[in-house]
Amino acid sequence: MNDEKIETNARPVDFIREAVEADLQSGRFDRVHTRFPPEPNGYLHIGHVKAITIDYGIAEDFGGLYNLRFDDTNPVKEDVEYVDSIMEDIRWLGYDWEDRLYYASDYFGQLYDWAVELIKQGKAYVCDLSADEVREYRGTLTEPGTDSPYRNRSVAENLDLFERMRAGEFPDGSRTLRAKIDMASPNINLRDPVMYRIIHEAHHRTGDAWCIYPMYDWAHGQSDSIEGISHSLCDLAYEDHRPLYDWYLDQLGIHHPRQIEFARLVLSHTVLSKRFLRRMVEEGLVSGWDDPRMPTLSGLRRRGYTSTAIHAFCDMIGVAKRNSMVDIAMLEYCIRQELNETAPRVMGVLRPLKVVIENYPEDRVEMFDARNNPVDPEAGSREVPFSRVIYIERDDFLEDPPKSFHRLAPGREVRLRYAYFITCTGVVKDESGEVVELRCTYDPETRGGSAPDGRKVKGTLHWVSAAHAVPAEVRLYDRLFTVEDPMGLEEGQDFLHYLNPNSLEVLTDCRVEPSLVSATVGDRFQFERQGYFCVDPDAAEGWLVFNQTVQLRDTWAKIQQRDA
């Protein structure tokens, strides 16, 4: 009687995949072909990754193809620097567009011919209105627009004028080519939208072959059509543009892809807008597009994020039409989860506090076997040197601790990971009263970290042998903004108002275990009890520089906060 349904648990389902499936079923399309159409005017950020994984992921799921197409229709904003970085980022994500790399600018000739065709059909005209006048004639959200006085020029005149626009006879802004649709449409996009504007500016690919450039709406659908795209997936912002997308394709009678819109990613505590990210770069608020605090792919990569973690994140957030804000904690969870499995463990002291173990022989050095990764037996182990003088983390000692503090304090005993139990017997302070050194004793019976008499200690500390440790620089990062939604601005406020002044902390007096001398740029580690770190490109021969990718979850910090 209890015939439970069998979970097929196949690919993730969402409304777009359902629609695509239905289109295949109904025969509207017999294959799936998508595209990712970035404008080369900035670096890709995590929000773009969501779009890419939808575009490309769906093509893969349905055994289809996907293209990379640069939407380079505005020479004043675009640059090759960006096309290079975009390709690098997409490849890093693991996608291969093979030979299907295109540029909207490849289609300028075809687009021009189609525009001529629309003019001949009486569906497009050259308009002499200035930008301001166009705006006035457009009407408002509640009032219809009024026809341009140039709306009814003859086909011959339009053809002549358009030809001369192209030939460069007119200055920027003096004329446009407009589609003749409906100035009274409740959808403002249909009130005779501009198809071409005059821009006397060299284009990064076509040079000065053109001085008229197509608008997004005129270029996009036709480009999709030329490439045989089946499903043109985009941001909710383009929902209002779909009628126009459809209109152009219908007038031309060419292959007609289906546009489907989804909600773009909004991530808490950061900003995902090329415009604002560029501003932070230009104003020097961050070190560049690849600053590890940036939500750009190059920033995340430098920070130590892996592409698999980013993919896991995209799977986790889903695809829907609801405007939502994803908690950045989800992203952090994804990278922790992966690094927990893969990152070798290592000991590194960020803020060193000297500890002298008084009953440990002056010249003795022992090697302790340390597991490289407790969750991965295959990872093996390494040796870590121990001696009389060591460094521990300043935060691991409190002179007058609360009972909930499981670490070192006068008279308390803790375990040094993989080494011995030590007990704090004395505190050395400087003139200002600051603790500069601890005196301790160790119990030789606890070698390896456990006591033969079975006594327990609550705390286990990481440490490093003073004589053997290697100095390093560590860069700690925090959220770029102090509030969840930096864009949720108060009246007259700038989003930079919410910039977190403490998003970067550079520690130059760190000490890490000697096994790290051979670490190279990009290597990732877990500094036990602290977090995940990777070697930054700034590292040089003899000087290690680590970026904190993400902290370990910190229950103690939570307890402190709660009790504070």
Added chain:
RNA sequence: UGGGGCGUGGCCAAGCGGCAAGGCGGCGGACUUUGAAUCCGUAAUUCGUAGGUUCGAAUCCUACCGCCCCAGCCA
């Protein structure tokens, strides 16, 4: 007051008329030589609100409320 969308626990998100998945976060506990990881347990008598249809609704209908987007010769 035009048009287009969207409203399910703190945050994402399934659900497609038959009796509210899952994940993140939180909380409680177990375990622990990382206060990590792991492991259990835990929260919507309720799906924006109000009506209606139905034996039965988050799912259908109506009205209302709220939020987002659109008046670039940006994309």
